[in-house]
Amino acid sequence: MTDGLRQSMSSLHTWGGLLVGWILYFIFLTGTLGYFDTEIDRWMRPELPLRSSAISAEETVERGLIRLNDVAPAAERWRVELAHRGNDTGAHISWRTGRARDGAPGVFGYEPLEEAGTAARRTGGGQLLYQMHYRLHYLDENDAAWIVGFCAMSMLVTILSGVICHKRIFRDFFTFRPRKGARSWLDAHNVLGVLALPFHIMITYSGLVFFMFMYMPYVLDEVYRLDETSQLRFFDNAYPSEPEYPRRSGAQAPLAPIEPILLASAAHGGQLVAVAIHNPGDATARIVVTRAPNTVRSAPQRLTYDGVTGEPIEAPGAAPAAQSAYDALIGLHEGLFAGPFLRWLYFVSGLMGSGMIATGLVLWTVKRGSRQTSGSCVHAVGRLNAVTIIGLPIGIAAYFWANRLLPVDFEHRATWEAHTLFGSWAFTLIHAVMRPVKRAWIELPAVASALFFLLPLINALTTDRHLGVTLPHDGLPGDWALAGFDLTALAVGLIFGATAWYLRVRQGHALSETESASLPVMRPRVKVLR
């Protein structure tokens, strides 16, 4: 009975995994890069000032408020938004005059705070790279969400069936036996899957939760109707954008100093994200400090203070349980709460997921390749594996190259950066089709190695944000976000180089073995000829 179940789960795992494996690898790898989206953003905008010379968040807020007082003293609302994860436009101020709630068309104003922010080159940056994992770039947003949803659901099925058909999940927990052919690939696949299993299940399930109202619209239909206006009403109820603030009284009152308020808000933890002031200069002024969440829940903390006395005002009650669960799942997926160290853990876990998918795909061909009857189908899958597993990193490296090599004033820069990614990926497909599969598996990692390894060099030749400047030197602290990018590129280049070298040596061995094996067959023939 259990053997029957295991067998059927095994087939489901093998074929279900193969069906969506290539797209899943794309989703996992680009999504993993998303944990460093702001760092990639900064690297792709080398005109921005170095972090070591940048001013503190509190100082930026004060500067922003002074500027707002100059440009819009009579505004209904001021807002200073700092540079943070999820804000790719950089620090800026915005304001609104006229009450939009009364039906009067409010006037909105916007101004960047960092001068260089506007002068930076046009680029999709890390944001575009990370958005690819659910938008699939060229596709319509809705279609992409459905495709990604189908793949995520298949992933969940594949993970669970994989756990069931794994024979010794605990006995083999730490087992990896290198140089044993298909056995090693299976070990690697198991280890990468089992060791990061909590991450894999969490990321897949929460990924589905992201679009749950889209995948399961009939749940909403029970209470709200399916048409668009009712759905908007639902989202208004579920995610109230802002509480009601008191109306302007007309009595003038000076604004409380912002510094002690920011200091008081720091006790709640989480990074400072934005400061908004309602009715500035009025007796009814309210200061709302937004800080990044200090729990895994994705909802940011909104702390309200009286704008004149600076006293904290009671926050509304906690969200209902269902909403908290939803926020926690979304928060876990995005990892916006994570500091640099935790984001490295996320990053490595994501790479383990990509590696699990990659080894699974390779395992499919290795198992069938060793049989005598390995046909063109196995070769085709082998080629597509090389194109996906190595070709996508090549495309991503080309994306970064394009960022440095395309002319800075070229109008469609951002679009063509993305075209370069997919164009060079397409080239790897042509390459893999033209070359023997085994050669492709050596040549593609070699190309990837060169592209990543030379990236810091290209960076040094085209910008002044290279390792000589970004690493700590001459007593300066250095800029680890930028230096980290270059160092990671070097490390990735080394890993691909080692892969190419290893595969070359091993295939050389395999070749000499087959040659020596065929010798005894040759000898008698030579004798006959004599």
Add this chain to the structure above:
Amino acid sequence: MTLFAYVLVYSGLTALCLAMNRHHRQVRKGPRRKAVCISLRVSGWLILAASLLLACLSASSWSIAAVGWVGALSIAALVLVALLPWAPRLVGKLALAAPPIGLLGSLIA
């Protein structure tokens, strides 16, 4: 202290791993005693539990620390799995060296 807690995870996992027949043989030749295995297994679970507790209590947000602990578990296990076939002598040494280094690291940071 959170860093110390995360580093402890490796030592705990190593203890659990070396309590297993197959991996014990990878690291050490000769027969193994039953008492050693049991004490390795018990101390392994205790270290893991202690590190989770320490991580959650020392961080400003227990939920974030718990997420980090699970991540540390995956990566420590990955390091261990890579060391076992390629550098088996390092496995035990690293498990012994990790706690003092981690403690020093979190005191400095």
